[in-house]
Amino acid sequence: MLYNSRDLGYEVEIDIGTPPQKFTMNIDTGSSDLWVASTACPASSCPVPLYSSAQSSTANITSSAVSIIYGLGSANGTYVKDTVTIGGLSVQQQQFGSMNAVDMMFVQNGQPIDDGKVKSSGLLGLAFDGLIAGDLRTAYPTVMDSLINQNLIAQPLFSIYLNYINATGWAGELILGGTDASKYTGQISYAPVVTFSTSASSGTNGTYLYWAVPAQGISLTTGSQNPPTTTATTFPKPLVAVVDTGSTLSYLPANVLSAILTALGNNYVMPSPTSQGLYQLWNCNVPDFVLTINIQLATSLTGGATGTTTTLTVKASDLVQPGNGYCYLGVTDNTSLAGSPIDMLLGDSFLRNSYLVFDIGQKRVGFAPSVFTSNSSTSASSSGPNSANPSSPTSHASASSSLSVSGLAVLAITMFTTLLAL
Numbered sequence: 001m002l003y004n005s006r007d008l009g010y011e012v013e014i015d016i017g018t019p020p021q022k023f024t025m026n027i028d029t030g031s032s033d034l035w036v037a038s039t040a041c042p043a044s045s046c047p048v049p050l051y052s053s054a055q056s057s058t059a060n061i062t063s064s065a066v067s068i069i070y071g072l073g074s075a076n077g078t079y080v081k082d083t084v085t086i087g088g089l090s091v092q093q094q095q096f097g098s099m100n101a102v103d104m105m106f107v108q109n110g111q112p113i114d115d116g117k118v119k120s121s122g123l124l125g126l127a128f129d130g131l132i133a134g135d136l137r138t139a140y141p142t143v144m145d146s147l148i149n150q151n152l153i154a155q156p157l158f159s160i161y162l163n164y165i166n167a168t169g170w171a172g173e174l175i176l177g178g179t180d181a182s183k184y185t186g187q188i189s190y191a192p193v194v195t196f197s198t199s200a201s202s203g204t205n206g207t208y209l210y211w212a213v214p215a216q217g218i219s220l221t222t223g224s225q226n227p228p229t230t231t232a233t234t235f236p237k238p239l240v241a242v243v244d245t246g247s248t249l250s251y252l253p254a255n256v257l258s259a260i261l262t263a264l265g266n267n268y269v270m271p272s273p274t275s276q277g278l279y280q281l282w283n284c285n286v287p288d289f290v291l292t293i294n295i296q297l298a299t300s301l302t303g304g305a306t307g308t309t310t311t312l313t314v315k316a317s318d319l320v321q322p323g324n325g326y327c328y329l330g331v332t333d334n335t336s337l338a339g340s341p342i343d344m345l346l347g348d349s350f351l352r353n354s355y356l357v358f359d360i361g362q363k364r365v366g367f368a369p370s371v372f373t374s375n376s377s378t379s380a381s382s383s384g385p386n387s388a389n390p391s392s393p394t395s396h397a398s399a400s401s402s403l404s405v406s407g408l409a410v411l412a413i414t415m416f417t418t419l420l421a422l
Contacts, residue, residue: 002027002162002172003118010162010245010348011120012174015085016096017056023049025124027160027174028246029211029358030345032131032142033068034084035075035097036122037106045102047112048119053098058083064138066097071336073104075122084143086124087176089153091146097122117169123246126158126358128208130196144176144360153177156361160245162352164372165318171373184355184368189310191297193363194240196341211358213365214238214298215344216309218256220263223289231259238298239343243356243365247347248321249278251334256344260331263291264316269329277332284320284327291316295350297367312367314350321349 003011003024011024016036023036037046038053053059060081067076077099084094099122106112106120114120125131129139141149148156154177161173161183173180179188191213195206219232239253252260261269261279268290270280296309321330330349337345357366 001170002160002174003170004163004165004168004172005114005118005120009120009248010160010172011118012086012124014124015083016051017053017082018058019056020083020085021049021051021055023051023121024118025122026120026246027124027126028244029126029160030242030244030246031068031123031125032127032129033066033097033123033125034094034143035066035068035077035099037075037102038077038098038100040077040100041102045107048106048114048121050121051098053080053082056082058093060093061098062095066099068097070105072108073102075099075103075105076101084146086143087174089147089176091143091150091152094143094146095140126245127210128360130207130209147176148360157357157359159358159366160356161370162245162348162356163370164352165320165322165348167372179355179357183371185371186368188355188357188366188368189299190357190359190362190364190366191299191310193365208363210342211243211365212240212342213243215241215295216298217296218259219294219296220259221292221294222263223292228289231263233259234296240341241295241297241344241346242342243346243351243358245348245351245356247345248330248349250331250347250350251337251345252331253343254333257331257333260291260293260319260329264329273332274328277335278323279329279332281320281327281329284322286316286320288315288317291319293350295346310367312346312350312354313369314353318353319349 005011009026012027013022013024015022025036036051037048039050041050053061062079062081064079066079068074075097077097079095080098081093081095084091084096106114124143126144129142129145132139144158147153157177159175159179161180163171173183193208194212194214196209197206215235216238217232217234219230221228221230268281268286270282273279293314295312297312299310319330321328334344337343353370355368355370359366
């Protein structure tokens, strides 16, 4: 299961080493490395359960250093290979970062950033191995690569169910190797993953880095008027949108954010952003009828801006982000993405309403409407992530296409946001 930590991140339990050392990790589809704080990290910056390679009979310490810089914080250490178990599936000699110096990932302004119930000890990256953050950026098999290569899962994919924002505790789900049909309705529809290249001459022979999909347009339906009104915009060319469960907020082009602010109006959102670029809400209760956002994602990269689409739907209540006694709009502008080939980042505020399928084999991301449930558990052991009896993803018209993006500037997208500093 996945733990919803103060609406700021989602965590999963894993074991590392022999005998197993138990940890919870933030899941992040916007990065690729697995890393854990080690016993060499001081308690002042790592007040969390710590990994000890000396206590594991299967640990192999490498000579390679690892340094990862995020939008907020950093982690530095050494690569280790050891047994990693997730959902009862044990990967042998999985490479990961054993971090002895961690800054602003567990503590900010002298205070722990966890909810006091479950302490995250690191990060489980679920993006492609092209994003591996080693000192020479030498790719190695990610956890998902290893699960596939060691024949531990039925299909080369994983699926994520975040549940609604107030379903705190162990209320979400990570399925390795399949999907859970009880967590969504209708059919799963797919959008192809975009590739990235370092030069325009690379054509379509780019590298898979992020779970990035092409967005063709957006429509906003406001229900505060009778009858409801819908405004639709088709982008001149598909925009690159990263699907990132490790980001609380969603980052959108200025014109899209402006349209959302206009649709909500001053009755719900304050007209000017805070110094952190966030928009505070007048209250934390924004009815769903006020606004529905539909993002049209291309089902093929060969159809241009007018091709067939799959739709990602976001309700007004999904955009309400609690933060230190106030509520904020869960979207902001994409200024932080400037200089990169990424146009928008779809974080948890845009993803909770959808059941997500990340298909490594066919290089595509699937979306289906989530079935929200109030069921939660005080323990992850009641239902761990697993690949037992997985259901197959529903086929949909989507080819394994790719779009090369020139001028790649590698981004390090943090699993935490400026909300933590408020």
